[in-house]
Amino acid sequence: MSALTLEAAAPAPAPPRSGLVRTVLRLHRAALWIWLAFVAGTAGLLLWLLGPGADTAQRALDTYGYSGLIMAMGSADEYSSRFYYADTLLTVGSFAVALFAGGPLIARELETGTAQLAWTQSVSPVRWLAAKLAVPAAFVVAGTGLLTLLYHQLWTAHGNLLIAGIQPRALYFSLGPATVAAPLLGLALGALIGLAVRRTLPALAFSGFAYFLVYAFRGNHWPFQGRYQAPELHSRSRAITATGARVADPDCYDDKACLAKHHVVGFSREYLPSSDYWPRQLLETGVLLALTAVAVALAFGLLRRRAATG
Amino acid sequence: MSSTSTAPAVALEASGLGKRYGRQGAALEDCSFRLPAGRISALVGPNGAGKSTLLAMAAGLLRPTSGTLTVLDGAPGEHRDRVAHLAQNKPLYPQLTIAETLSMGAELNPARWDAACAARIVEQGGLDPKSRIRSLSGGQRTRVALALALGKRPELMLLDEPMADLDPLARHELMGTLMADAAEHGTTVLMSSHIVAELADACDHLLLLGGGRVRLGGGIDDLLTAHTVVTGRGTPEDLTRRGHTVIESRTAGRGLTALVRRDGPVDEGWATEEPSLEELVLAHLRAPAAPALLTPSTTPAPQAVTA
Amino acid sequence: MVEYRIDRRSGVATYVQIVQQTKQALRLGLLEPGDRLPTAREVVEATAINPNTVLKAYRELEREGLVEARRGLGTFVRATLGTGAQAADTPLRAELGAWAARARSAGLGREDVDAFFTAVLDEHFPKGDQ
Numbered sequence: 134m135s136a137l138t139l140e141a142a143a144p145a146p147a148p149p150r151s152g153l154v155r156t157v158l159r160l161h162r163a164a165l166w167i168w169l170a171f172v173a174g175t176a177g178l179l180l181w182l183l184g185p186g187a188d189t190a191q192r193a194l195d196t197y198g199y200s201g202l203i204m205a206m207g208s209a210d211e212y213s214s215r216f217y218y219a220d221t222l223l224t225v226g227s228f229a230v231a232l233f234a235g236g237p238l239i240a241r242e243l244e245t246g247t248a249q250l251a252w253t254q255s256v257s258p259v260r261w262l263a264a265k266l267a268v269p270a271a272f273v274v275a276g277t278g279l280l281t282l283l284y285h286q287l288w289t290a291h292g293n294l295l296i297a298g299i300q301p302r303a304l305y306f307s308l309g310p311a312t313v314a315a316p317l318l319g320l321a322l323g324a325l326i327g328l329a330v331r332r333t334l335p336a337l338a339f340s341g342f343a344y345f346l347v348y349a350f351r352g353n354h355w356p357f358q359g360r361y362q363a364p365e366l367h368s369r370s371r372a373i374t375a376t377g378a379r380v381a382d383p384d385c386y387d388d389k390a391c392l393a394k395h396h397v398v399g400f401s402r403e404y405l406p407s408s409d410y411w412p413r414q415l416l417e418t419g420v421l422l423a424l425t426a427v428a429v430a431l432a433f434g435l436l437r438r439r440a441a442t443g
Numbered sequence: 444m445s446s447t448s449t450a451p452a453v454a455l456e457a458s459g460l461g462k463r464y465g466r467q468g469a470a471l472e473d474c475s476f477r478l479p480a481g482r483i484s485a486l487v488g489p490n491g492a493g494k495s496t497l498l499a500m501a502a503g504l505l506r507p508t509s510g511t512l513t514v515l516d517g518a519p520g521e522h523r524d525r526v527a528h529l530a531q532n533k534p535l536y537p538q539l540t541i542a543e544t545l546s547m548g549a550e551l552n553p554a555r556w557d558a559a560c561a562a563r564i565v566e567q568g569g570l571d572p573k574s575r576i577r578s579l580s581g582g583q584r585t586r587v588a589l590a591l592a593l594g595k596r597p598e599l600m601l602l603d604e605p606m607a608d609l610d611p612l613a614r615h616e617l618m619g620t621l622m623a624d625a626a627e628h629g630t631t632v633l634m635s636s637h638i639v640a641e642l643a644d645a646c647d648h649l650l651l652l653g654g655g656r657v658r659l660g661g662g663i664d665d666l667l668t669a670h671t672v673v674t675g676r677g678t679p680e681d682l683t684r685r686g687h688t689v690i691e692s693r694t695a696g697r698g699l700t701a702l703v704r705r706d707g708p709v710d711e712g713w714a715t716e717e718p719s720l721e722e723l724v725l726a727h728l729r730a731p732a733a734p735a736l737l738t739p740s741t742t743p744a745p746q747a748v749t750a
Numbered sequence: 751m752v753e754y755r756i757d758r759r760s761g762v763a764t765y766v767q768i769v770q771q772t773k774q775a776l777r778l779g780l781l782e783p784g785d786r787l788p789t790a791r792e793v794v795e796a797t798a799i800n801p802n803t804v805l806k807a808y809r810e811l812e813r814e815g816l817v818e819a820r821r822g823l824g825t826f827v828r829a830t831l832g833t834g835a836q837a838a839d840t841p842l843r844a845e846l847g848a849w850a851a852r853a854r855s856a857g858l859g860r861e862d863v864d865a866f867f868t869a870v871l872d873e874h875f876p877k878g879d880q
Binding site (some may be wrong): 156249251255257300438 | 502503504505506520523524526527529530532534535536538539543547548549550551552553554555591595670
């Protein structure tokens with residue numbers, strides 16, 4: 134096997150990286166447009182929530198306090214649920230990344246032989262896989278990163294408009310660098326499964342299942358602290374009297390006479406940042422990225438074992 | 444004829460090469476041969492003889508399970524820029540147009556790409572560069588795949604059933620293009636087919652695979668000269684006693700007709716005739732026990748691979 | 751310029767077909783000294799045969815002194831072959847004509863004359879004596 138294990142010999146002049154990147158972009162044009170449309174649409178929703186969408190809910194809060202938010206039938210309630218649409222979209226998006234990586238990105242190419250076509254141009258399988266992973270990863274990081282930043286912005290500005298419960302807590306603790314790391318793990322797992330299975334449909338199914346496992350252990354289900362020991366996210370609701378004093382909410386609900394009796398002219402409400410947020414986010418991000426690295430290493434190992442590299 | 448390339452004298456050399464797929468049997472077993480540079484070689488054998496496997500290993504797409512393979516003085520896959528491979532199913536990206544497929548060729552093979560050559564091949568087939576690959580017929584796809592392979596200006600072309608789904612006109616024309624390219628650049632070509640007649644005119648060299656091994660290898664003229672079809676009254680033993688190897692014999696009236704590998708001249712009394720390439724190949728395929736024959740230029744040097 | 755036709759079923763080796771067709775063109779005056787033969791590339795592009803086959807045919811023609819390869823320029827016709835057209839009016843042809851007329855009046859059929867002619871031809875121009 135001496136001639137085969139030899140890889141230190143003078144490397145063949147490789148095509149410049151830009152050509153390979155352009156080729157990958159061209160091959161996955163449709164997926165690229167879908168991703169850009171997804172990012173633009175989700176960003177639009179977040180911007181709407183950040184601006185015009187928040188106004189009505191804010192008025193209900195100003196008038197009746199937190200009671201106004203839970204009792205409101207209509208806009209405030211809708212605002213609270215729409216707030217989570219973006220989260221759902223991000224989840225769907227990250228699932229789509231994993232499915233894309235397993236199916237069209239890798240397995241379909243191996244199944245139809247187009248990967249082998251690329252390897253018989255002046256591109257080694259290793260460089261091919263590197264480009265296949267790096268280009269989508271860049272778009273995933275940029276897109277998800279942008280959305281996560283916006284979302285964080287939205288939480289800071291309007292988290293007070295959310296109806297308390299497990300949902301805001303789950304969102305709070307899952308939103309951060311780990312939101313970006315999760316679809317990266319999806320990409321790596323999808324690619325690994327695509328390389329291992331080499332057929333489109335099974336690869337799609339397995340990638341979906343693998344990412345479901347990742348998803349199931351994220352956020353509120355973060356295994357290291359247990360679902361029921363999830364740290365509390367404290368909220369503080371205050372009523373503001375005519376003198377400007379902040380007092381406890383008198384629980385008047387929408388009883389205007391009651392509000393007048395207590396001289397309440399406004400309300401404030403906020404979620405108090407948890408000291409647990411960063412340790413939890415960083416630990417989760419670290420674990421996700423480590424798993425990503427393992428999946429990528431396994432993918433390259435598998436590729437090297439199959440194809441003669443060089 | 445330009446000869447600016449520094450092509451080595453041996454384009455492809457295998458020594459004890461083998462490939463096994465999982466629990467199935469071996470696709471190739473203990474294959475040893477060398478393909479001199481500049482030859483246009485037919486890779487012939489029945490279905491499942493390992494033709495595609497050999498070509499894919501030479502292209503650096505599959506790892507051999509045993510033995511060594513040297514391609515253009517390097518390991519397989521080391522000189523991807525100088526080797527072209529056309530797979531049997533002619534894979535192309537269905538979502539691209541022809542023009543995009545060719546620009547992909549230019550981007551992935553920047554050092555050697557010949558855009559004019561690739562465009563001419565597509566043009567000769569009357570194809571619109573703006574049409575999508577997915578809308579093309581099988582033969583049209585083959586044409587685009589060949590344009591991609593030839594546009595790369597390879598020193599070694601590995602073609603797996605290149606002409607299988609082409610109409611006779613396109614087959615003749617593309618074979619002509621391929622031969623012209625070989626004439627101009629001295630390209631080494633190894634192309635597989637199980638239709639021997641298709642290759643007889645175009646090739647000057649033969650590798651016959653059977654049962655995972657090389658059965659015949661060498662210049663076609665040399666191989667034909669080494670064999671004779673004899674007809675006459677006698678028995679196969681009469682021939683073997685003289686040192687000839689009887690590959691195949693059948694009765695002809697009171698005597699026999701046999702394809703023999705000669706050792707010196709055949710005795711008077713036998714009518715002799717040079718076999719056709721097809722006869723030679725078929726006789727060897729029907730006689731798996733016949734010893735292999737590799738001409739000296741096709742025999743690998745012992746311990747050739749020391750790199 | 752000559753365009754070669756390759757007949758795959760003729761049983762005649764491909765390079766021999768090229769040699770014969772070139773000679774035929776010389777005999778008929780279709781090629782004259784100084785004319786360039788097509789390059790190997792041109793021939794194989796049109797006929798889809800192996801380039802070495804063309805080179806082998808050209809080497810054979812060169813060996814016979816009919817053509818010469820000029821480096822970097824191509825292969826050129828050097829000599830000509832006696833043409834049938836030139837022989838048409840010679841005394842030899844007239845004698846053969848007179849003989850044929852006598853044979854006919856003696857009652858010989860076309861096939862008899864053919865066999866006669868071939869036998870005499872073989873006697874005076876043994877096979878393999880080109």
